[in-house]
Amino acid sequence: MADIKAGFFSTGFYAYPMEIISGRADKARQALQGTRIEVTNVADPVVTDADIPRAVAQLKQGADYDLIVCCVSTWTESPKTVGVLREFRDIPVVIWSLGGYTQNGSLVSPASAAGATAARPMLEAMGIKYKMIYDPPDAPPNAAAVEDFAIVAKAARRLREGRIGLLGYADMGLYTTMFNGPRLRDQIGVEVESFDMLQVEQAAAEAPAEQVEALVKDMRSRWTFEQEPSDADLERLARIYIAIKKRADERNYVAFSPKCVQGMGPSMKFVPCMVLSMMGDEVHCTCECDAPGALTQTMLGSVSGQTTTFLEWYEFWPDRILGGVCGFVPFGMVDGPITVRRHGWGGFTGLINTSQMKEGRITLARLITMGDKMRMHIVTGYGHRPRSWQELGWVPPAPRFPGLEVTLDIPVSEFGEKVGAQHYAITYGDYSARLRELCRLLDIEVI
Numbered sequence: 001m002a003d004i005k006a007g008f009f010s011t012g013f014y015a016y017p018m019e020i021i022s023g024r025a026d027k028a029r030q031a032l033q034g035t036r037i038e039v040t041n042v043a044d045p046v047v048t049d050a051d052i053p054r055a056v057a058q059l060k061q062g063a064d065y066d067l068i069v070c071c072v073s074t075w076t077e078s079p080k081t082v083g084v085l086r087e088f089r090d091i092p093v094v095i096w097s098l099g100g101y102t103q104n105g106s107l108v109s110p111a112s113a114a115g116a117t118a119a120r121p122m123l124e125a126m127g128i129k130y131k132m133i134y135d136p137p138d139a140p141p142n143a144a145a146v147e148d149f150a151i152v153a154k155a156a157r158r159l160r161e162g163r164i165g166l167l168g169y170a171d172m173g174l175y176t177t178m179f180n181g182p183r184l185r186d187q188i189g190v191e192v193e194s195f196d197m198l199q200v201e202q203a204a205a206e207a208p209a210e211q212v213e214a215l216v217k218d219m220r221s222r223w224t225f226e227q228e229p230s231d232a233d234l235e236r237l238a239r240i241y242i243a244i245k246k247r248a249d250e251r252n253y254v255a256f257s258p259k260c261v262q263g264m265g266p267s268m269k270f271v272p273c274m275v276l277s278m279m280g281d282e283v284h285c286t287c288e289c290d291a292p293g294a295l296t297q298t299m300l301g302s303v304s305g306q307t308t309t310f311l312e313w314y315e316f317w318p319d320r321i322l323g324g325v326c327g328f329v330p331f332g333m334v335d336g337p338i339t340v341r342r343h344g345w346g347g348f349t350g351l352i353n354t355s356q357m358k359e360g361r362i363t364l365a366r367l368i369t370m371g372d373k374m375r376m377h378i379v380t381g382y383g384h385r386p387r388s389w390q391e392l393g394w395v396p397p398a399p400r401f402p403g404l405e406v407t408l409d410i411p412v413s414e415f416g417e418k419v420g421a422q423h424y425a426i427t428y429g430d431y432s433a434r435l436r437e438l439c440r441l442l443d444i445e446v447i
Contacts (some may be wrong), residue, residue, distance in 0.1 A: 001223060002035070002036055004067070005038055005040050006040065007040065007041045007042075007043070007063060007065045007066035007067075007069070008029055008041070008069045008071065008089075009045070009046060009059060009069075009070060010024075010045045010046070010073045010100050011045065011070065011071070011073065011081050011115065012025075012046075012073045012380055013076055013077070015072050018047070020073075020331030021045050021073045021074055024071075024074070024110070025071045025073045027100075028071050028073075028096060028098060029069075029071070030043065030440055031141035031186075032143050032147070035146070035147040035150075036275070037069075037146065038239055040064070041059050041065075043061060044058065045057075045149070047076070050094070051080070059084070060159070060403075066091075066150065066153045067093060068085070068094070069087055069096060069146060070093055070094065071096045071098065072096060072119075073098055074110035075114050077115075078118040078119040078122060079097075081095075082123070085373075086125065092149070092152075093123070093130045094130070094133060095119065095120065096146060097113050097135060098141065098239045099112070099137040100112075100138055100256040101137060101138055102137065102138055116132060120160070132191075149437065151305075152438045152441065153313050154392045156189075156404075156441045156442060158298050159298065161189070162190045162255075163193060163340070164191070164192045164253060164254060164256070164295060165193060165247065165255070166256075166257055166258075167200065167244070167264070167289070168259025168264075170289055171261050171287075171290075172262055172288065174180075174288065174290075174422075176293075176370075176420075176423070177289050177292035177293070183374075184369070187374065187442060187444075189341075190295060193209045193251070198262065199247075200244060200268075203243035203246060203247070204242065210241060216234045216238050218240070222338060226340065226341035227342055229342055233342060234351075237275065240268075240272070244256070244275055253283055253332075255283060255287050255294035256283050256294070257285065257286045257288065257291065257293070258275075258287070259289045260273075261288065262286060263289075266348060269348055271349070271351065271355060272287075272350075273350070273353055274327075274352065274353060274354045275329030277328050277330060277353045279328070279332060280307060280331065280333075284308050285309070285329060287423075292366070293365060294423075296366055296425040297425040299376075299438055300425045300426075300427050300431065303434035303435050304427050304431040306427040306428060307330045307333060308426065308427045309328070309427075310425050310426065311325065311364070311406070312325060314391070314403075320405050320406060320407045321412060321415070322405055322406075323383075323405075323424070324384060324391075325401060325403065326401055327343075327401065327402075328402070331355075331429070336355065337440075338353070339354045340354065340371070343399050344394075344395045345362050354399050354401065354402070357383065357403065359384055359385055360428045360429075361381075361382055361429060362381060362382065362383045362429075363426055363429065363431045364378070364379050364426050365424065366421050366423070366424045366425065367444070374442075374443075374445070375420070375444065375447050376435070376444050376446050377418055377447050378439075378446055379432075381406045381408040381427075383404035383406050384405045385404070386404060388400070410435045436445075443445065
């Protein structure tokens with residue numbers, strides 16, 4: 001599905017044949033068909049100073065771009081490229097240098113790489129966010145590389161327009177869950193807002209009875225219970241889920257995190273684990289009002305298009321780390337049946353998710369907002385089914401939590417020296433390159 005909007009223009013040199021300049025650019029643009037990129041506006045080739053205002057006007061017609069593609073068809077004078085792009089300096093741009101071609105046994109070079117490299121330093125000086133793509137000679141246009149960056153540009157825009165919901169603030173006073181709202185808004189664009197448990201209780205009481213009944217019936221049909229739950233347990237869960245999901249939908253949350261240990265548990269006598277599990281494939285969810293963690297999951301989910309969750313670090317071995325979550329995992333990450341049990345901890349009880357997580361390659365990341373600049377720790381590894389384990393403090397027999405034993409692609413000791421928090425966002429697959437690119441667009445240092 002073409003869900004990424006792009007403007008397209010090409011540059012060349014007035015002394016070169018126009019049919020070659022435009023023909024090469026047309027071939028590149030046509031290569032984008034079948035990708036996620038929809039080219040909504042195309043400007044005529046820019047080869048003289050007089051072409052610049054005309055191209056700017058063409059691109060500004062109904063402009064609503066995630067990125068702009070500047071196709072360097074041949075050698076071009078850098079003021080031509082810069083003259084157009086300076087009018088769109090807040091939009092990420094691809095500088096796409098097309099390779100030469102062999103003709104009669106000899107390489108013919110239109111010198112596109114020269115035109116692209118001549119413009120790059122000025123784009124950097126102007127603060128324009130760009131990606132350089134150089135096609136080799138005799139190769140088809142590398143539309144896949146353009147699409148890959150376009151996905152990252154789309155993710156950056158989603159963050160600029162996104163909103164994260166917190167039910168409370170900084171569970172247990174954990175410093176790693178705290179955030180600076182103006183700083184996040186300024187640098188990344190995301191808005192973080194909070195709402196109250198009283199609002200949830202009021203909305204839960206007003207949940208339509210028929211909707212509650214249908215949801216309880218669905219729970220009983222789809223879930224495997226380790227102990228038979230009461231109707232009251234399931235109705236309470238259904239009502240609070242309806243209340244929170246309604247809020248998330250109305251406010252267009254990209255992520256959500258509740259205060260659980262010192263919030264919903266003691267104050268509402270409710271454990272939110274299953275609510276998060278039910279929402280987790282649609283909204284990036286994390287526990288303990290972890291705003292940086294929720295933002296990390298949103299960033300990782302935006303570049304991957306996948307469900308995300310988090311792992312909390314329980315144990316370090318020389319070759320692996322045990323990560324688990326006390327009762328939550330999105331259903332899309334479950335391997336086998338969705339298993340649920342009623343259990344107690346800290347003086348309150350509720351329904352928790354005890355499902356087994358899928359094994360596989362994973363990307364792990366954590367945004368670190370403390371200090372004078374934002375940093376992102378990104379690693380990759382493999383998640384294995386964990387050995388039998390339990391957390392201290394749970395009423396026996398203790399539940400088996402969702403979790404993974406993670407073998408990292410870097411030494412565990414190195415990870416431990418750089419670890420940014422107790423919670424790390426994860427998704428299945430290797431999306432580390434895209435996430436690094438997103439951090440570059442957002443001026444976040446990768447460590």
